[in-house]
Amino acid sequence: xxxxxxxAKNLRRNAKTAARRPELGAVISRATDHAIIRxxxxxxxxxxxxxxxxxxxLRQNATQNLPGLLDRFKARVEAKGxxxxxxxxxxxxxxxxxDVAKRHTVQTVVKSKSMLxxxxxxxxxLEQAGIQVxxxxxxxxxxxxxxxxxxxxxxxxxxxxxxxxxxxxYKQAGIGPFEKPEQMAVAVRQFMRTRFFNADxxxxxxxxxxxxxxxxxxxxxxxxxxxxxxxxxxxxxxxxVDKLVERMADLAPLIRVIPKNATxxxxxxxxxxxxxxxQGQEVHIVVVNNNRMAAAGDPVFGQAIRCVRCAACIxxxxxxxxxxxxxxxxxxxxxxxxxxxxxxxxxxHARMLSDACTLCDACAQVCPAGIDLPGLILHIRSSGNPRLxxxxxxWVVGMTYAGAGRxxxxxxxxxxxxxxxxxxxxxxxxxxxxTGRRGVPRVAGKTFDRMWDDDAKGD
Amino acid sequence: MQRAIELxxxxxxxxxxxxxxxxxxxxxxxxxxxxxxKIGTDTVGxxxxxxxxxxxxxAGLHVMHExxxxxxxxxxxxxxxxxxxxxxTGSLVIHDHDPGERLWSLVCDVHIAILDHPRIFNxxxxxxxxxxxxxxxxxxxxxxxxxxxxxEKKLVLGMHGPRRVIALIVGVD
Numbered sequence: 001x002x003x004x005x006x007x008a009k010n011l012r013r014n015a016k017t018a019a020r021r022p023e024l025g026a027v028i029s030r031a032t033d034h035a036i037i038r039x040x041x042x043x044x045x046x047x048x049x050x051x052x053x054x055x056x057x058l059r060q061n062a063t064q065n066l067p068g069l070l071d072r073f074k075a076r077v078e079a080k081g082x083x084x085x086x087x088x089x090x091x092x093x094x095x096x097x098x099d100v101a102k103r104h105t106v107q108t109v110v111k112s113k114s115m116l117x118x119x120x121x122x123x124x125x126l127e128q129a130g131i132q133v134x135x136x137x138x139x140x141x142x143x144x145x146x147x148x149x150x151x152x153x154x155x156x157x158x159x160x161x162x163x164x165x166x167x168x169x170y171k172q173a174g175i176g177p178f179e180k181p182e183q184m185a186v187a188v189r190q191f192m193r194t195r196f197f198n199a200d201x202x203x204x205x206x207x208x209x210x211x212x213x214x215x216x217x218x219x220x221x222x223x224x225x226x227x228x229x230x231x232x233x234x235x236x237x238x239x240x241v242d243k244l245v246e247r248m249a250d251l252a253p254l255i256r257v258i259p260k261n262a263t264x265x266x267x268x269x270x271x272x273x274x275x276x277x278x279q280g281q282e283v284h285i286v287v288v289n290n291n292r293m294a295a296a297g298d299p300v301f302g303q304a305i306r307c308v309r310c311a312a313c314i315x316x317x318x319x320x321x322x323x324x325x326x327x328x329x330x331x332x333x334x335x336x337x338x339x340x341x342x343x344x345x346x347x348x349h350a351r352m353l354s355d356a357c358t359l360c361d362a363c364a365q366v367c368p369a370g371i372d373l374p375g376l377i378l379h380i381r382s383s384g385n386p387r388l389x390x391x392x393x394x395w396v397v398g399m400t401y402a403g404a405g406r407x408x409x410x411x412x413x414x415x416x417x418x419x420x421x422x423x424x425x426x427x428x429x430x431x432x433x434x435t436g437r438r439g440v441p442r443v444a445g446k447t448f449d450r451m452w453d454d455d456a457k458g459d
Numbered sequence: 460m461q462r463a464i465e466l467x468x469x470x471x472x473x474x475x476x477x478x479x480x481x482x483x484x485x486x487x488x489x490x491x492x493x494x495x496x497k498i499g500t501d502t503v504g505x506x507x508x509x510x511x512x513x514x515x516x517x518a519g520l521h522v523m524h525e526x527x528x529x530x531x532x533x534x535x536x537x538x539x540x541x542x543x544x545x546x547x548t549g550s551l552v553i554h555d556h557d558p559g560e561r562l563w564s565l566v567c568d569v570h571i572a573i574l575d576h577p578r579i580f581n582x583x584x585x586x587x588x589x590x591x592x593x594x595x596x597x598x599x600x601x602x603x604x605x606x607x608x609x610x611e612k613k614l615v616l617g618m619h620g621p622r623r624v625i626a627l628i629v630g631v632d
Contacts, residue, residue, distance in 0.1 A: 027611065034612045138618060139609035155609060162611050181610035185618055192619065197530045213595060223605035223620025226565050230558075248594060252583035255600070256548075266470060267548040267602050270620070272555055275597040279558060 004326040008341065009349035011356060014327035024159060025322050031158045032315040038264020039312065039366075045266070046256065048368075054253045056370035059306035062245050063296040069211040069244040070287070076214025080276045083284040087120075093288045094125040097203075097236055100284050104234050106131055106200040110192075112218075112225045113137035114205030115153055115309060116240050116288060118331045119346065122203070133203075134195045136224035138188055145172035151325030151333070153311035154262045159324045192224075202232040206239040207309075208254055209287070212247045215275040216285070219258070219268040226270055235283045237274075242292045242305045248273075254308060257368045261312040291344045300379055301343035306369040307336050313363035313373060319356045328353060335363035335373040342380050354381040393432055408447065415443050463546035463579050464631050470549025474603030475616055477625040487573050487627040488514035491538060494625060495520060498569055500535040506559035508540040510575055526562035537563030537621070538571045541601075543578035544628075545586055550600035551626060552578070552586065564601060570621040572601075576630035 004014045018024055062069060074084050087093035101109070109126060111133055117123060123133045123144070135144040139156035143149065146168050150156030157165060162181055169175040175187045204225050208217040216237060218225045229235055245251070251273070259265040277283040296305040314320050314334030325333040330347050332340045338353040340346070347353075354377050363373040386394070400410040418425040429435040446454070468478050481487040488511055495503055502521040505512055515538075516522050527533045539560045543552035551572050554560045564570050580586040587594070605620030616622050 031612045136619070137609070138607045142609070155612075157609055160610075162613070165610050181613040182615050184610060185607055185615040189617065189619060193530045193533075196619075197528070215594075215597070221605070222607050222618035223565060224618070226561070226599070227619055230561055230565065248587045249584070250587075252587045256583055263608070266474075267550060267600065269474070269602050269604075269606055271550075271600040273594070273598050274555070275595055276556060278556065278561075 007329045008347040010329045015323045018323035018327040042260045058250045063305045072211040085286045087288045090120040093120045109133045109201045110199040111203040112228045113140040196227045199232045201234040202228040209243045218272045221269040237285045240288045258310045261310040295343040304339045304343040312366040316362040339376045351384045466546040476603035481629045492518040502534040504537040504563040506539040536569045537567035539564045545580045547582035550602045553599045555599040556596040569623045572626045574628045
């Protein structure tokens with residue numbers, strides 16, 4: 001991450017840095033290709049369109065009624081003996097979690113992967129409070145050791161090769177040296193077991209909060225979430241208000257579709273429905289808002305809050321596959337990252353992220369919540385004050401495509417310009433910012449109409 | 460029911476789980492003893508939900524009932540009694556609120572699940588519309604061994620949970 005700067009305003013600079021590392025795109029493509037191919041195979045087992053309609057409907061019902069569902073959820077969990085906390089923003093979330101930890105003189109925490117945890121910087125906050133935090137998901141542990149954020153929602157270390165992971169484990173944790181993923185995983189398992197058993201506090205996220213019963217859905221392949229939620233006597237569930245759904249029955253399409261969409265798995269290995277505090281355990285549920293309630297009511301961005309964080313849109317995004325997650329400079333990356341970062345106002349320069357999109361529509365095709373991601377990105381792009389050069393480019397394109405006559409005239413002028421000033425022609429494209437890393441487009445000697453006519457005459 | 464069991468078998472084994480159909484509970488316990496010995500241990504962690512636990516101690520196995528509190532106390536084999544299975548996803552349904560069911564299905568290298576006349580759900584919709592006490596106290600769906608593919612998508616079994624999950628199913632013929 002050292003070579004990438006944080007913050008959406010650094011997107012262009014970071015993208016250039018990423019583009020200078022072709023091996024990065026190769027590693028990411030290998031991983032995401034695997035998920036895309038597997039997804040295609042397992043999706044044949046279900047009617048994706050029908051499941052998508054169900055998820056869209058249930059998520060829409062939930063996001064349109066967040067305050068009501070939150071009240072029901074709170075009443076249910078408190079009746080069962082959970083401790084409920086509402087955090088309006090990042091600072092409140094950090095304060096609540098640290099207060100709980102300090103009250104119990106917590107010194108060590110085992111934590112499962114959580115994008116909300118990244119959003120509010122909970123690990124850093126706990127560490128600043130003098131508490132040792134161990135990420136227990138293998139990929140997340142690797143990026144923790146490498147002092148960088150995750151580069152993908154479901155595959156935090158997707159940007160690292162096996163060799164790089166081996167080096168990080170050896171240099172940062174003294175594990176190894178190993179060359180094979182199997183050896184690395186076994187060694188991390190052994191090392192982590194002691195941490196699980198000795199931790200003062202466990203910390204997990206939730207994939208869904210069920211208002212009807214006050215239960216929480218947690219999904220993991222590695223089993224680390226079950227260990228985090230089972231072994232320590234103190235547990236904090238850090239989650240967000242947009243995870244609310246109304247009924248237990250809503251879990252079926254979510255459990256069915258999310259893993260298929262995310263990684264091409266039929267089901268996540270462990271799907272736990274935590275419905276009551278476990279014997280001898282104190283459980284605190286911290287529900288974070290961070291602008292979600294307001295965004296849910298927004299006529300444009302409301303649909304973004306339906307996102308179920310499957311990351312399928314990230315896997316298929318050609319921009320992500322080229323530049324990776326760190327180049328965005330934000331917690332949430334890829335198409336959903338562009339939209340969520342804007343909807344939740346998570347970065348003062350969030351609008352600039354909309355540049356990281358080709359409007360190819362691939363994300364919309366795979367979104368299980370039916371979110372119009374390209375439409376929202378286009379909306380973001382058209383809002384605010386674009387740079388002068390971008391306004392000029394938009395004006396040129398607008399003028400050129402305004403009519404057949406203008407189109408022909410523009411390309412006639414371009415051909416003439418190229419013939420008279422070959423060097424200036426190349427400079428023109430460079431100035432427009434379109435040929436930094438690719439060749440100057442060739443202007444055909446004849447127009448398509450002309451070629452068509454000539455061809456017809458030849459026949 | 461036959462179709463549901465076939466589908467469960469196909470999907471559970473597809474995720475590297477192992478399935479053994481048994482004609483009686485007696486056979487299931489005998490097979491459990493044989494499996495444990497073959498694995499090379501004589502100590503097992505046992506959930507209180509497992510029927511006829513004396514069958515294991517009578518066969519000379521050392522049985523731990525209390526879930527471990529120290530990493531060194533974890534035996535190689537943990538035995539539980541899931542109350543159901545889901546055919547669609549190839550999942551065992553564990554009563555997760557019970558500490559024995561939860562921990563013995565999680566911390567050992569090998570998890571042996573004895574399903575005596577389990578509830579069979581064709582799909583997730585059937586499970587989550589069930590009016591059951593298990594839903595109100597918590598459950599876990601387990602679909603094969605613990606796994607990770609976090610390093611260049613290379614699959615490794617037994618990341619934090621069991622490396623082997625063996626389901627012995629009684630009463631579904």
